[in-house]
């Protein structure tokens with residue numbers, strides 16, 4: 367069957383690429399919100415193009431108020447869903463060719479959205495067409511749900527779920543193979559410290575909750591601190607080998623620039639946190655005089671990325687340990703705050719997470735404000751949706767050991783609830799596809815592999 371499906375995709379190739387080119391041509395970054403266009407005009411224009419393509423193939427389509435759209439195959443009452451999205455992140459600079467012109471070079475397809483996620487929209491659409499061509503047996507309706515706001519909050523799917531029936535199970539081809547069956551919960555807070563007397567005038571480091579800061583700049587009172595002595599006191603274990611730089615400003619104060627290594631906030635162990643390095647340097651040099659906030663960072667967070675010394679460490683057999691990233695510091699005369707990005711294991715609830723965190727804050731005499739918090743997303747490994755899709759993946763790729771995994775980050779799957787998983791389109795071990803970057807691309811062969819897996823995945827879920 368997989369050969370037959372692949373041959374069909376090859377036969378449709380030119381038409382399919384023309385349809386993909388029409389979607390790639392739309393710069394569907396979120397725009398200005400109006401009553402008619404909740405995420406701006408261009409995401410809605412991409413949606414209307416995709417729905418016309420589905421209609422042209424004879425499918426029943428519906429535009430759900432310019433938030434999302436549906437394309438249906440079959441008329442059974444029970445349905446399975448495939449959700450993919452047509453909005454994109456800004457093209458940015460550095461492209462070799464025009465990001466909005468589908469380009470074929472070196473057996474690869476280039477253009478903004480070819481992987482994330484316009485290519486997968488087209489793959490699913492043609493997959494439905496091929497399922498119909500080949501008369502594959504369907505007991506359930508297949509609904510392709512196309513969203514227009516994945517990149518900025520998935521408001522499209524929230525709206526869909528409030529206004530239309532949610533399929534009994536399904537997948538989103540908007541992440542990685544073999545299959546993501548769990549996503550840790552998010553718990554993002556600003557943690558506030560009382561003001562204190564220290565030789566530190568200002569500290570700034572980091573830009574976001576979810577990035578390990580690669581730089582931290584500390585301004586020290588030149589009348590209290592000698593740059594030479596501070597330099598001499600620095601130990602390799604404070605900096606992990608990243609040499610800090612020192613400067614004097616016009617007022618004679620000392621500016622220390624501490625460097626580290628950036629990483630994504632869901633995998634803080636892959637980075638070197640420059641704020642932690644700065645705090646370690648200051649605590650070693652000044653002792654108690656560095657103040658409670660610096661000691662909190664240097665000792666209670668330290669190089670740990672699992673919150674152990676804060677009493678926050680939790681782990682489970684499915685998703686491993688909680689992760690903690692200190693993403694940003696604001697230290698000035700007015701404010702002393704830390705941005706903390708926690709991803710907690712799938713078997714912990716948000717209420718439990720919040721209770722643990724409150725206990726920690728109370729123990730240290732701190733206050734906090736939650737800026738973003740979400741329950742984990744978890745579909746058990748032995749559930750039919752995971753089992754059926756994994757079987758398809760193993761059969762098509764020949765990789766019999768392929769297994770479902772969990773991640774610290776979030777995928778689109780979360781948006782439609784408990785029976786949705788992420789399934790493709792990126793294969794493990796493949797070359798980087800530059801998603802969200804310049805020269806986003808995919809090898810033609812890998813795109814075809816994805817088309818086949820996606821089609822058989824839909825057929826497996828809808829077939830019984």
Ligand SMILES: [Zn+2]
Pocket residue numbers: 451482483516540
């Ligand atoms: Zn995406």
